[in-house]
Amino acid sequence: MMSLPDIARATALEHRMFPEGGAVVTLVSGGADSVALLRLLASGALGDFAGRLRVLHVDHMLRGDDAAADAAFVEALCAEFGVPCRVVRYDVAAYAAAEGLNLEDAGRRVRYRFAEQEADALADALGASRSHVRIAVAHTLDDHVETFLMRLLAGAGASGLRGIRPVRGRIVRPLIAARRAEVREWLASQGASWREDATNADTARTRAWIRAELLPLIETRFPAFARTTERTLGILADEDDLLAEMAEAFARDFATVAPGRVELDRARMATLSRAMARRTVRAVLAAAFPEAGRLEAEHVEAIVDGLSCEDFARDLPFGLRAETEYATLAVSRRADTPAPVEPCLLEVPGRVDLGVAGAMTARYAEPGEMPATRDAAVLDADALGLPLLVDAPRPGDRIQPLGMAGTKKLHDVFVDAKVPKRLRPVTPVVRSSGDVAWVAGLVTSERFKVTDATKRVVVVEWERP
Structure with a gap:
């Protein structure tokens, strides 16, 4: 053994x-x-x-x-x-x-x-x-x-x-x-x-x-069920890899991928078996929209059906929409539903790319070296838990705004600032050990404010797209 x-x-x-x-x-x-x-x-x-x-x-x-x-x-x-x-x-x-x-x-x-x-x-x-x-x-x-x-x-x-x-x-x-x-x-x-x-x-x-x-x-x-299943799954994996390679080749030949949009050639897709068409649709969507890997089978089946329809149109999860346009079937992101900021770690010093939300940088500085601005928060370094986390607003999020004794829902922060609903998912939220430290461009937390006792600060800056 x-x-x-x-x-x-x-x-x-x-x-x-x-x-x-x-x-x-x-x-x-x-x-x-x-x-x-x-x-x-x-x-x-x-x-x-x-x-x-x-x-x-x-x-x-x-x-x-x-x-x-x-x-x-x-x-x-x-x-x-x-x-x-x-x-x-x-x-x-x-x-x-x-x-x-x-x-x-x-x-x-x-x-x-x-x-x-x-x-x-x-x-x-x-x-x-x-x-x-x-x-x-x-x-x-x-x-x-x-x-x-x-x-x-x-x-x-x-x-x-x-x-x-x-x-x-x-x-x-x-x-x-x-x-x-x-x-x-x-x-x-x-x-x-x-x-x-x-x-x-x-x-x-x-x-x-x-x-x-x-x-x-x-x-x-x-x-011996576990060991026999291991062998069976190995065979399934080999065959799945082969079919995936074929689907990826068809995807390259039968589709056009651009930022935020894919177009499938309907005539070429019609030459594929339904099984291969399903795999090719998944391969195309995965190349353009990472979140599309979580689409349910029913949505993929609907797209495959739509390839043979002249007037097909359907909204999909994750803010996507599929519709036929003459010789193609296009899948694109709806303009009113940008992809939300995905969770990411922000080192100090460091920089993270936030996709359609721009980028975020962080660095150490001396107190008074740089004033806070709309797109730059100045935080007490010793009050922060590092690394910082950057993501999108979440249901139930609260912050204690500078100068306030109590907390406020982020939803109310957005409403008061008249931020349109479509822009809220791409407004970065900086978190420290689970607490909201800064809502980019809007409000900084009282908990992390710079005081006379502050020895060094962290400057977090939002580079807007």
């Missing part, structure tokens, strides 16, 4: 996960799987990453004191290994409500977005190519099989049923061939501890129910 380090090494080699001389950002929650992955990376079991390994821990602000204890545990573990650790707190529940996502999907999107930014920052700090930085996450074979079962029950297509990819872009999963029990046995043999998330035992959640009840039940009749 292979040891956990051997399984992880074999998986990393098979899928060419770590380039020579590359760097790694690993997501560590404090749970057994992520702790094991950190130990493997820090010990050199998966390669020499000395000076090129970073840890990111994201507190979803859902579990109160338990979450704080998780963060403290991860920081202590990183200190033990001498690995730099970044802890980011983000209100995932509010983000999920604003985006219409469930908590699991919202948390995943936030973690990966922050991890991508942390990977870019690590590459820049090392003077290395960003393509040489990997984001290591600790999914196991159990996660792979659970995901397959979840999607099977929900009625997913072939692409969804393939489960979790060992490699996706810069994201790598060295433990994807290891059982969860193997991970825990190895940790116990090392005398290592980890944190338990009580919400993982809540069988009201589908994944927890599959993990605690369905999968163990299946394995009482079919003990």
